[in-house]
Amino acid sequence: MIFTMSHPLLLLLLLVCSSQASHFYGTVMTYYPKNTNADGSVTVVIRYKLNFHNCGFNSWTCLSGNCGSETSVQGTVDEESSIWCQTEIISTRLVPSNAPFGLVFNGGNWIRNTQNNIVSWRAVTLVELRNRSDTGQANTSPQTTILPAVRVPSNCQRDFNLLAFDPDGDEVRCRYGNDTSPLNECNPCTPPSVLSLSSSCTLSFSPTISSNEGPYVVQLVMEDFPRQTINLTQTSGSEEVKTTFDAISKIPVQFALRVDPVAPSCTEGLYLPKFLPPTPANRAQLYAPVSQTLEINISAVANISNISELQFSGPHNIIETTAGEGQFILRWTPSESENGESHPICFVVQAELNSAKYHSEFRCVIVTVGNEPTPSTPTTNPTTILSTTTPQNTTTFSSTTTPQTTTPDAASTTQNSTNVPSTTANTTNFNLTTTPQTTTPNATSPTQTSTNVPSTTANTTNFNLTTTPQTPSPDAASTTQNSTNHSVTAPKDTITSPKTPSNQNVVALRMRISSTSPLSEDDIRNTIIQQIKDELVKRGLPSDISLRLVSSEEV
Numbered sequence: 147m148i149f150t151m152s153h154p155l156l157l158l159l160l161l162v163c164s165s166q167a168s169h170f171y172g173t174v175m176t177y178y179p180k181n182t183n184a185d186g187s188v189t190v191v192i193r194y195k196l197n198f199h200n201c202g203f204n205s206w207t208c209l210s211g212n213c214g215s216e217t218s219v220q221g222t223v224d225e226e227s228s229i230w231c232q233t234e235i236i237s238t239r240l241v242p243s244n245a246p247f248g249l250v251f252n253g254g255n256w257i258r259n260t261q262n263n264i265v266s267w268r269a270v271t272l273v274e275l276r277n278r279s280d281t282g283q284a285n286t287s288p289q290t291t292i293l294p295a296v297r298v299p300s301n302c303q304r305d306f307n308l309l310a311f312d313p314d315g316d317e318v319r320c321r322y323g324n325d326t327s328p329l330n331e332c333n334p335c336t337p338p339s340v341l342s343l344s345s346s347c348t349l350s351f352s353p354t355i356s357s358n359e360g361p362y363v364v365q366l367v368m369e370d371f372p373r374q375t376i377n378l379t380q381t382s383g384s385e386e387v388k389t390t391f392d393a394i395s396k397i398p399v400q401f402a403l404r405v406d407p408v409a410p411s412c413t414e415g416l417y418l419p420k421f422l423p424p425t426p427a428n429r430a431q432l433y434a435p436v437s438q439t440l441e442i443n444i445s446a447v448a449n450i451s452n453i454s455e456l457q458f459s460g461p462h463n464i465i466e467t468t469a470g471e472g473q474f475i476l477r478w479t480p481s482e483s484e485n486g487e488s489h490p491i492c493f494v495v496q497a498e499l500n501s502a503k504y505h506s507e508f509r510c511v512i513v514t515v516g517n518e519p520t521p522s523t524p525t526t527n528p529t530t531i532l533s534t535t536t537p538q539n540t541t542t543f544s545s546t547t548t549p550q551t552t553t554p555d556a557a558s559t560t561q562n563s564t565n566v567p568s569t570t571a572n573t574t575n576f577n578l579t580t581t582p583q584t585t586t587p588n589a590t591s592p593t594q595t596s597t598n599v600p601s602t603t604a605n606t607t608n609f610n611l612t613t614t615p616q617t618p619s620p621d622a623a624s625t626t627q628n629s630t631n632h633s634v635t636a637p638k639d640t641i642t643s644p645k646t647p648s649n650q651n652v653v654a655l656r657m658r659i660s661s662t663s664p665l666s667e668d669d670i671r672n673t674i675i676q677q678i679k680d681e682l683v684k685r686g687l688p689s690d691i692s693l694r695l696v697s698s699e700e701v
């Protein structure tokens with residue numbers, strides 16, 4: 147009698163534990179085709195991350211087509227103690243032909259009380275292995291990864307630039323999942339109200355009200371599109387045409403976004419950790435030959451909060467070392483079976499103060515297994531980052547560096563950013579938008595904010611930014627007409643590496659700033675200058691540069 151009465155209680159406890167253990171934090175899946183065998187069967191290696199409260203393994207199931215048989219290995223990638231754990235599963239599938247097939251992972255429950263009311267999880271992958279007419283090979287999916295949870299304070303602007311690398315050179319686009327399409331890509335797919343998604347896979351968060359604080363479920367689908375019309379040919383001989391509007395494969399990218407309480411400041415380097423060199427630029431492409439260990443040094447600073455950990459996602463055999471406060475090293479040694487493949491690694495640095503947690507910007511790199519291609523054009527000469535000196539135009543961005551400093555964002559040709567000096571643009575437009583009441587803009591990424599914050603008196607001011615070692619260079623701020631000139635005098639040695647201190651390095655930036663607050667006010671200007679400096683440092687320039695406003699003019 148006692149025994150039978152206690153039985154249900156025990157069961158209940160187990161359920162509670164099991165439910166706690168299974169809280170879902172998202173998933174991501176990619177694939178690489180391997181061999182086509184003589185009998186027409188194909189081997190494909192499918193890698194996926196499963197994120198749960200506890201470290202756990204679970205299997206995807208077959209959704210459509212013939213998914214063949216699988217063998218898999220798994221390992222823990224990273225965990226945030228008592229919060230989440232990410233497991234990587236490398237599943238090798240042998241399928242009878244190169245016909246497409248679908249995989250699905252569904253169940254419950256996501257983390258509790260999400261603001262967009264997602265409870266059940268569902269994720270879908272479409273594996274396309276037919277022979278492409280352009281490459282003469284089977285398709286490879288886009289390569290990306292994500293952390294189980296990323297954070298942003300509710301008062302701070304932030305862009306999450308997801309990695310969207312395609313080994314076939316396809317165009318990669320992102321969209322939210324669609325729960326009315328036949329594939330039924332999530333259950334349901336309600337997007338977070340606080341994010342705006344660009345098709346190039348940037349999620350932009352803008353400052354929001356405190357009632358929007360809390361966790362959100364982000365359920366994206368990443369797809370690769372051919373850059374011209376191609377045919378896909380099945381072993382049986384049947385063909386299908388894919389135009390530039392037709393996705394070839396589909397992968398899910400699902401994770402949690404935590405909108406945290408207001409931070410006292412959004413300036414990076416105070417509460418929010420700020421990356422410092424030699425941290426690789428976002429979306430940088432790195433190379434690692436088989437059996438050689440790639441070392442990725444990550445450095446971050448937070449003057450007020452305390453940096454507590456690095457959180458990363460990537461191959462499960464990455465080894466993380468802490469080399470000092472805010473100093474981390476990730477080491478990865480690719481194996482022969484990964485030769486020629488490209489694998490994503492993403493990371494954030496987390497800082498804490500009292501009970502608050504603060505994330506740095508989210509960064510990713512793509513690691514291609516093999517030797518770095520030798521530079522073939524003068525623009526990739528490692529001793530010259532870039533030099534766009536046009537007689538009539540202003541943006542002059544020339545510097546001489548050692549190869550180790552070629553990774554800063556400002557010089558990275560692999561990254562796409564709307565508000566960074568680029569090799570082709572002679573003008574850099576920053577649109578800073580502030581609300582009329584506040585004198586201190588909270589925005590850390592001006593361009594994004596301007597599209598989301600209503601501006602009552604939109605206005606544009608152009609100004610020239612100039613950095614010079616010691617002596618302000620008059621021609622740096624040169625020709626162009628427009629107005630507000632910020633100029634920056636940097637102490638010697640700023641842009642150059644320590645090894646070449648005698649080099650004169652001039653950075654001249656002409657910027658157009660839109661602001662709803664009067665730019666004539668000193669504190670507004672100082673804020674803008676600080677933000678630009680932070681942005682430049684964030685993108686790889688030394689932290690000891692200084693900026694000076696030469697002159698300004700309203701347009």
Ligand SMILES: *[C@@H]1O[C@H](CO)[C@@H](O)[C@H](O)[C@H]1NC(C)=O
Nearest residue numbers: 182277278279281282283284
């Ligand atoms: C794919 O097509 C190319 C040329 O069309 C051919 O050389 C190659 O053998 C094909 N590959 C497979 C696996 O059928």
Ligand SMILES: *[C@@H]1O[C@H](CO)[C@@H](O)[C@H](O)[C@H]1NC(C)=O
Nearest residue numbers: 321323324325326327328329
């Ligand atoms: C979702 O899929 C359905 C059916 O394919 C389509 O009609 C609808 O436009 C899609 N929704 C979105 C938002 O793309």
Ligand SMILES: *[C@@H]1O[C@H](CO)[C@@H](O)[C@H](O)[C@H]1NC(C)=O
Nearest residue numbers: 279280375376377378385387
């Ligand atoms: C694709 O197939 C169509 C029809 O079979 C053919 O006309 C066309 O030339 C093919 N295109 C390519 C790029 O192979």
Ligand SMILES: *[C@@H]1O[C@H](CO)[C@@H](O)[C@H](O)[C@H]1NC(C)=O
Nearest residue numbers: 424441442443469473475550
């Ligand atoms: C990375 O850090 C290690 C240890 O601090 C150092 O020996 C190495 O030179 C650094 N590598 C780079 C590229 O900064």
Ligand SMILES: *[C@@H]1O[C@H](CO)[C@@H](O)[C@H](O)[C@H]1NC(C)=O
Nearest residue numbers: 536537538539540572625626
């Ligand atoms: C700026 O440079 C571009 C090419 O570098 C040139 O075509 C254009 O005329 C220049 N504009 C001005 C205002 O000088």
Ligand SMILES: *[C@@H]1O[C@H](CO)[C@@H](O)[C@H](O)[C@H]1NC(C)=O
Nearest residue numbers: 310346429559560561562563
């Ligand atoms: C960068 O942008 C250009 C044009 O905007 C695009 O062609 C290219 O694919 C992008 N590269 C990456 C890595 O996103």
Ligand SMILES: *[C@@H]1O[C@H](CO)[C@@H](O)[C@H](O)[C@H]1NC(C)=O
Nearest residue numbers: 536539540569570571572573
């Ligand atoms: C430089 O600026 C001029 C005028 O602003 C523009 O016409 C030209 O296209 C720009 N050149 C480049 C390379 O962006």
Ligand SMILES: *[C@@H]1O[C@H](CO)[C@@H](O)[C@H](O)[C@H]1NC(C)=O
Nearest residue numbers: 564575576577593596604660
């Ligand atoms: C800046 O604002 C102007 C006018 O609002 C807009 O046309 C332009 O595209 C914006 N530039 C950027 C870089 O956002």
Ligand SMILES: *[C@@H]1O[C@H](CO)[C@@H](O)[C@H](O)[C@H]1NC(C)=O
Nearest residue numbers: 610623624625626627628631
């Ligand atoms: C800003 O650049 C424009 C063009 O260079 C130039 O005419 C103007 O004089 C510069 N502003 C100032 C003040 O430098």
Ligand SMILES: *[C@@H]1O[C@H](CO)[C@@H](O)[C@H](O)[C@H]1NC(C)=O
Nearest residue numbers: 608625626627628629658701
């Ligand atoms: C400032 O730029 C605007 C558009 O960029 C241009 O029409 C105007 O002539 C420029 N003003 C000056 C002084 O160049």
Ligand SMILES: CC(=O)N[C@H]1CO[C@H](CO)[C@@H](O)[C@@H]1O
Nearest residue numbers: 301410411412413586587588
């Ligand atoms: C860093 C920063 O400017 N933070 C400000 C953001 O906006 C709130 C109110 O709008 C201010 O209180 C913060 O100081």
Ligand SMILES: CC(=O)N[C@H]1CO[C@H](CO)[C@@H](O)[C@@H]1O
Nearest residue numbers: 602603604605606607660701
């Ligand atoms: C570019 C731009 O938005 N300019 C605005 C400047 O401010 C005036 C009114 O103050 C607007 O009419 C312009 O559109």
